[in-house]
Amino acid sequence: MEEAIFGAGCFWGVESKFSNVKGVIETEVGYTGGTTNNPTYKDVCTNKTGHAEVVKVTFDPSVVSYEELLEKFWDIHNPTTLNRQGWDIGTQYRSAVFYNKEEQRLAAEKLKEKLDKSGKYKKPIITEIVHATEYYRAEEYHQKYDEKTKKSIFSF
Numbered sequence: 001m002e003e004a005i006f007g008a009g010c011f012w013g014v015e016s017k018f019s020n021v022k023g024v025i026e027t028e029v030g031y032t033g034g035t036t037n038n039p040t041y042k043d044v045c046t047n048k049t050g051h052a053e054v055v056k057v058t059f060d061p062s063v064v065s066y067e068e069l070l071e072k073f074w075d076i077h078n079p080t081t082l083n084r085q086g087w088d089i090g091t092q093y094r095s096a097v098f099y100n101k102e103e104q105r106l107a108a109e110k111l112k113e114k115l116d117k118s119g120k121y122k123k124p125i126i127t128e129i130v131h132a133t134e135y136y137r138a139e140e141y142h143q144k145y146d147e148k149t150k151k152s153i154f155s156f
């Protein structure tokens with residue numbers, strides 16, 4: 001099994017999109033890329049800790065490749081808006097790839113360049129590609145949030 005960590009805006013939606021991908025074994029939301037230890041959602045929302053909302057994807061590379069996950073990542077968000085996804089504004093919503101090995105970094109740099117040149121976007125891709133740092137699992141109520149809230153509609 002391998003791991004991939006992506007920041008692409010509010011982690012609720014990002015997690016639900018990755019959880020449907022064939023070959024993805026597990027998803028979890030959390031915070032990384034910041035300067036403080038054990039941040040809470042409230043801390044992260046102050047925009048002072050530097051953490052990004054991220055999804056940690058555990059996948060089976062014999063079923064889905066890291067490159068395919070990268071394609072999905074760029075597909076599901078707008079990578080040209082700095083520190084912003086739609087109405088969610090702040091560094092916690094930044095577009096970022098947190099790689100954990102050189103192969104991942106190379107794959108991300110390569111696809112980013114390809115997408116930039118493809119003419120798909122009017123503006124340059126500002127996704128940051130950085131080495132993974134300490135990752136903190138987010139509070140339980142943020143885990144599988146979309147799944148849980150959808151379920152609650154039917155439980156009445």
Ligand code: MHO
Binds near residue numbers: 087
């Ligand atoms: N605009 C969203 C962001 C939540 S996400 C976990 C909200 O506050 O409902 O950052």
